[in-house]
Amino acid sequence: MTWISKTVTFTGLVLLAHACYSAVEHTTLQTTLSTTTVSPTHPSTSPASLPLDISLETLFSILTITFGFALGTSPLRPIQWRVWAGLIEREGEEAFTNADGEVSRDYVGNPFKMLETRPGFVDIRRQRKEFAEWVKHGRDKQLELL
Incomplete structure (x- = not known):
């Protein structure tokens, strides 16, 4: 792989790691808030969905990684x-x-x-x-x- 493809792939991996970290933080924050605000008689059964920016960052990072791999192929x-x-x-x-x-x-x-x-x-x-x-x-x- 050339240095350009390695750089693009590394950037995509960093973005993917950040998106994963953000998703974990968001899920943890939602779980913490839901346990303190929901009464014991009505537990929250619906899973919290991720915000649009985290989903878009994940999609963009996967596309960036794929593009980096495609640049590096013979x-x-x-x-x-x-x-x-x-x-x-x-x-x-x-x-x-x-x-x-x-x-x-x-x-x-x-x-x-x-x-x-x-x-x-x-x-x-x-x-x-x-x-x-x-x-x-x-x-x-x-x-x-x-």
Whole structure:
């Protein structure tokens, strides 16, 4: 994650901690006030709702944290194999470095390397002709030895 995304995420976490603290304080204050003002014959059964500013702060902090995480993610990779392989061939390791300068563990190098280093196709007709010549010359040599 870059320093911008870390800063935004940290700010969101601080706001969320403040919203949680405010919610606990508000609930504690409501509980304290309700026990002193409510008569024992009519207990308060409805839960106290949070004020609008605490709810909005909680929502804003969660959105800020989500935005910070989204800023810190690496760019999405292509789904199609040919596009991904072309990216590797054109840019190499530079296309797979993260914000910290490290190469991603998904980088495997040239995906067509195996295809480029494999032996060519086998020519069966040429091999059959070579074998026939070998057999023919081999018999001639055997007949000469006898």
